[in-house]
Amino acid sequence: MKETDRLNAVENMAIVLTGASSGIGLEVLRQLAWGKGNRILAVARHVDNLSDFASNVTPFSCDISTREGVDRVFEKAEELFGKIDLFYANAGFPYYEEFNYADWDRVDAMFRTNTLSPIYTYAKYIQHLDGRPGILAYTISAIGEMAMPGYAIYSSSKFALNGFQQAIRLEKPDNLQLTCLYPVATDTNFFHVANPVAFEKPFPVQKPEHVAKKMIRGIEDGKARVSPSGLFGFAKILMGVVPPVRTVYWKLETAKLERFKQKLNAYGERLQENVKTAVEKGREVSETLREREQEVRRDLEDRAAKVRDGLEELKDKYHGQ
Numbered sequence: 144m145k146e147t148d149r150l151n152a153v154e155n156m157a158i159v160l161t162g163a164s165s166g167i168g169l170e171v172l173r174q175l176a177w178g179k180g181n182r183i184l185a186v187a188r189h190v191d192n193l194s195d196f197a198s199n200v201t202p203f204s205c206d207i208s209t210r211e212g213v214d215r216v217f218e219k220a221e222e223l224f225g226k227i228d229l230f231y232a233n234a235g236f237p238y239y240e241e242f243n244y245a246d247w248d249r250v251d252a253m254f255r256t257n258t259l260s261p262i263y264t265y266a267k268y269i270q271h272l273d274g275r276p277g278i279l280a281y282t283i284s285a286i287g288e289m290a291m292p293g294y295a296i297y298s299s300s301k302f303a304l305n306g307f308q309q310a311i312r313l314e315k316p317d318n319l320q321l322t323c324l325y326p327v328a329t330d331t332n333f334f335h336v337a338n339p340v341a342f343e344k345p346f347p348v349q350k351p352e353h354v355a356k357k358m359i360r361g362i363e364d365g366k367a368r369v370s371p372s373g374l375f376g377f378a379k380i381l382m383g384v385v386p387p388v389r390t391v392y393w394k395l396e397t398a399k400l401e402r403f404k405q406k407l408n409a410y411g412e413r414l415q416e417n418v419k420t421a422v423e424k425g426r427e428v429s430e431t432l433r434e435r436e437q438e439v440r441r442d443l444e445d446r447a448a449k450v451r452d453g454l455e456e457l458k459d460k461y462h463g464q
Contacts, residue, residue, distance in 0.1 A: 160185055176197065228278065230268050
């Protein structure tokens with residue numbers, strides 16, 4: 144980033160940022176790192192790509208999907224900073240799939256990261272502040288307000304977090320600023336994580352740089368809500384006034400899911416065919432090795448017989464003398 148492009152939105156703050164190694168989190172980190180006097184604890188499971196930042200950024204490898212992980216983040220931040228001025232709970236991940244399976248652990252993993260962790264973070268942060276002013280930020284999602292086909296589990300995890308932030312605003316202490324981000328699809332590694340098989344992105348798609356700038360500006364301005372896409376805001380109003388617009392949009396996105404399912408089936412068939420071919424090739428190789436083994440065994444037996452015959456001849460000749 145050029146210095147002329149930097150934002151002066153948040154300065155002289157002790158900041159914790161989770162999900163800092165990729166996507167929106169990485170772009171937020173890049174922009175916050177420019178802020179004068181900012182000190183940042185950059186949290187992610189894998190932090191190898193965070194080593195090139197300046198000394199004001201401390202990479203910290205941690206899994207925040209557990210209570211122990213969140214506790215470790217607070218302990219590390221308090222060790223580094225004392226007081227945390229801004230805690231940005233950004234970590235989260237998606238699935239893109241047809242929900243047609245019974246897998247408790249798979250669903251649980253998403254809710255622990257996307258929902259339970261930021262809820263627990265709220266309670267820990269309130270205790271940490273102890274009446275002092277502080278800022279808590281969440282990355283929720285436009286999908287947390289309007290469900291999408293292919294994202295049933297992800298949507299529900301974000302709907303739950305959205306419901307929490309709505310309720311907690313009615314009871315949170317006045318010393319806490321709560322700012323929530325509602326991005327539409329963002330052109331990041333998000334889609335590679337959602338499914339290893341490529342699929343069509345939902346419309347519209349934004350750049351992470353734009354989303355990060357909007358969020359940082361929203362934090363500076365003390366906003367409760369940041370929606371980086373003006374089109375999504377307009378679409379929500381339009382869909383409220385003309386509900387068939389939502390129906391048409393959902394049909395278009397459902398068609399994408401259907402095409403993905405067809406692609407996935409074709410991929411599965413190719414994979415099965417490749418496995419079948421590999422098995423057949425393996426059998427051919429095994430048969431060839433078996434035949435070669437038999438040839439070698441026969442050759443060795445023939446040689447052994449010749450050696451025995453030779454020994455017998457020598458024995459007879461020796462006794463004949």
